[in-house]
Amino acid sequence: MTESPFLKNRWYTAAMASEVDRQPLARTICNEPIVFYRRENGTPVAIEDRCCHRRMPLSRGTVMGDNLRCHYHGLTFNPSGDCVYVPGQTTVPPGARVKGYPVVERHTFIWIWLGDPALADPATIPDYRWFDAPGWGAKSTRFHVRGDYRLIIDNLMDLSHLAYVHQSTIGNYAVAENANTRVFRHADGVTVVRWIVDQAPPPTYARAGGFTGNVDRWQIIDWKPPGYVRLFTGAAPGAAAGQPFGFTELETDTPTGGIGLRNLNLITPESETTTHYFWGQAHDVKPVTAERTEAIFQEIYKAFMQDWEVFELQQTTIDRDPASPTVDINADAGPIACRQLLERLVADENRTTRRAVAAE
Numbered sequence: 001m002t003e004s005p006f007l008k009n010r011w012y013t014a015a016m017a018s019e020v021d022r023q024p025l026a027r028t029i030c031n032e033p034i035v036f037y038r039r040e041n042g043t044p045v046a047i048e049d050r051c052c053h054r055r056m057p058l059s060r061g062t063v064m065g066d067n068l069r070c071h072y073h074g075l076t077f078n079p080s081g082d083c084v085y086v087p088g089q090t091t092v093p094p095g096a097r098v099k100g101y102p103v104v105e106r107h108t109f110i111w112i113w114l115g116d117p118a119l120a121d122p123a124t125i126p127d128y129r130w131f132d133a134p135g136w137g138a139k140s141t142r143f144h145v146r147g148d149y150r151l152i153i154d155n156l157m158d159l160s161h162l163a164y165v166h167q168s169t170i171g172n173y174a175v176a177e178n179a180n181t182r183v184f185r186h187a188d189g190v191t192v193v194r195w196i197v198d199q200a201p202p203p204t205y206a207r208a209g210g211f212t213g214n215v216d217r218w219q220i221i222d223w224k225p226p227g228y229v230r231l232f233t234g235a236a237p238g239a240a241a242g243q244p245f246g247f248t249e250l251e252t253d254t255p256t257g258g259i260g261l262r263n264l265n266l267i268t269p270e271s272e273t274t275t276h277y278f279w280g281q282a283h284d285v286k287p288v289t290a291e292r293t294e295a296i297f298q299e300i301y302k303a304f305m306q307d308w309e310v311f312e313l314q315q316t317t318i319d320r321d322p323a324s325p326t327v328d329i330n331a332d333a334g335p336i337a338c339r340q341l342l343e344r345l346v347a348d349e350n351r352t353t354r355r356a357v358a359a360e
């Protein structure tokens, strides 16, 4: 039994809902090859993308009613992954099945459970309601990143990089030099709160908010394992009321006279060194119009492209020498808290799996 580098008993974002239809979709998640399609009634299905006959990828097959027929010799599988038909014979051999996965469609995404199906409770899907709640404008997309998913978490949990990577878009030096930062460790996550008080707004904010003087700027960054990072960022004059910190809760409404954005990240490992990165922006700036939603998305998208380059360059140097030494700085408190919790959760899960296997 090999140890998994990934948490298995968690929901992962598998696809944007719009990506899954009656054509099979192949996608690898945490090194598991999976095929997605929809039943006739529209509900999503996920089964192993490897025929149990001669290992043809089932994603090359054809959806027939609610079932999937293999392209090679026609074995047909139901949405649970059981083989229900073998051409030319009246019986199905014992053990003719592939792995079936619990899947749920929610908040415009398809979610999958890789671990013990008995533990798959849809109530534990992270809250991304901003993508489909009334009164909100949102747009999202998916990127394939040639980088370890943890590099993306590191990036989001330490926004001091805005001053450098994003100087031309959402950053300025105040973000690195003058931020008051607190890191909250929770039983199942980490929140980094940053306030930059009484400073000039960066170019994007100045344009969007029409600010003429200094503002108080906040960044509430909430991580839940494995790869869910929800950010509430914004600026408003006097939002911290002269204190080093204003509010610290992700759920807070934007203060009057300010602008606020929800930057929503759903980060799913494809392998140890590649990632499906689902990423979106949501806002409730009135009036919420498709044009405004698109404009906000495009503005932040520019910034995202600057990060993407960083991830892939980091991964290239890691691949060259994975053991090369690194140092930590104060700004790493958030990313380090996430990595420590993630490491502990993975070790706990592997230990539980080992015990269960030993008891069998």
Ligand code: FES
Pocket (backbone or CB within 6 Å): 051, 052, 053, 054, 055, 056, 070, 071, 072, 073, 074, 075
């Ligand atoms: S490999 Fe799928 S039916 Fe033979």
Ligand SMILES: [Fe+2]
Pocket (backbone or CB within 6 Å): 155, 161, 162, 165, 166, 303, 304, 307
């Ligand atoms: Fe960034």
